[in-house]
Amino acid sequence: MIFYSIADEVFFHFPEYARGVVLAYDVKNAATPPALIEMLRTEEASIRDRLKLEELTAHPRIVSWREAFRRVGIKPNEFRSSIEAMTRRVLRQQELPSINALVDIGNILSLRHLLPVGAHAIDVISQDIALRTATGEEEFVPFGSDQAEHPAPGEIIFAEGNTVLTRRWSWRQSNHTLTLPATKAIELNVDGLPPISKSEVEEVCREAMELMRRFCGGQMHYEILTRQNPRIALAR
Secondary structure, three states: OEEEEEOHHHHHHOOOOEEEEEEEEOOOOOOOOHHHHHHHHHHHHHHHHHOOHHHHHHOHHHHHHHHHHHHOOOOOOOOOOHHHHHHHHHHOOOOOOOOOHHHHHHHHHHHHHOOOEEEEEOOOOOOOEEEEEOOOOOEEOEOOOOOOEOOOOOOEEEEEOOEEEEEOOOOEEEOOOOOOOOOOEEEEEEEEOOOOOHHHHHHHHHHHHHHHHHHHOOEEEEEEEOOOOOEEEEOO
């Protein structure tokens, strides 16, 4: 049995934080079909209608991540949360690249709800995974690189043992658990900081399952990690 947990020190700083985890098995990932690409473009257009670039850092759902980063010593102008970075790109009139069906589903939901959504392949992991603070001994090989680096002690990381899967909470993913065409099992994270409620996190999880069933098939369910429920088990 492999376990997935969020450490007490994360909830100490952010007691209302909720992370939805969609677990999907026997999925068939592939190139994104036209209908899904159309959804992605629709959400990009919706973001441009709803937001202006110069007002982005005042939006409550972006402010919450900027303040959270500051609270744990991360400079938000230097290291932007995934949702802020993605939204900035869209507001600069850039189309998000279509990667594959599972990755694009995460991006669609991120834009639709303005919160971080990201997937990790779990058919490649063999140890427990956790959102926790770093000791500084862990190793991270960022996406697109073969150079290993180490997180700063105390940095919030998502890790499998001492292998970092995501640095700075929701900043950058590693090569290790990338969602690829050959991926058959994933866990998809939906991150909710106030003003996002646990019920909205659950809503996004249900939307994710609906899209994954439609475009990728498989068996799936979701769990919500909170201060009251900090650990779940993953099927092998």
